[in-house]
Amino acid sequence: SAVISQKPSRDICQRGTSLTIQCQVDSQVTMMFWYRQQPGQSLTLIATANQGSEATYESGFVIDKFPISRPNLTFSTLTVSNMSPEDSSIYLCSDTTANYGYTFGSGTRLTVV
């Protein structure tokens, strides 16, 4: 399966600011997914990042708040914009490599103060 490098691993940000999270995959993948995991909760899908087209967002998530880029088949970014304390979560990217074990990035632990 693929290896995904995600950064930053953690950050503490002021409310109203934005943070961009990066994921680099060591092989080409068709789609990448961005998840949010709030404290004590399971993973909630934010959007699917498609190369060459706009991301597809899930209900409750909008492009203005979570803009996503996918410039090529090995890289994607998620920006958390105009942050508030409610955005404090772990953010994870994953790939769709083969039929076994979707691989996750190591996660970004975001705290908004």
Add this chain to the structure above:
Amino acid sequence: GQNIDQPTEMTATEGAIVQINCTYQTSGFNGLFWYQQHAGEAPTFLSYNVLDGLEEKGRFSSFLSRSKGYSYLLLKELQMKDSASYLCAVYSGNTPLVFGKGTRLSVIA
């Protein structure tokens, strides 16, 4: 709709066996994943079941019954390091995984 149920919390004793159940009702089904997630870390892949039956991998085994919409993860010879959340996730094709809420397992001495 998509619905995946698993117990919220479980406690088991070091050296014992524990079974974590997962039931699912999804609009499509191509397989079921189990992930382990330690606090503050990303999920790591444990198992993937496509066909009915038991898949054994060391101390961990996973079972699937497609007709019953049911799976379980069996952990044997529990160790303290097995204290973690265990996530059940359904795979419906080349689409995002749908996750259950996770089961937080505490292993006690």
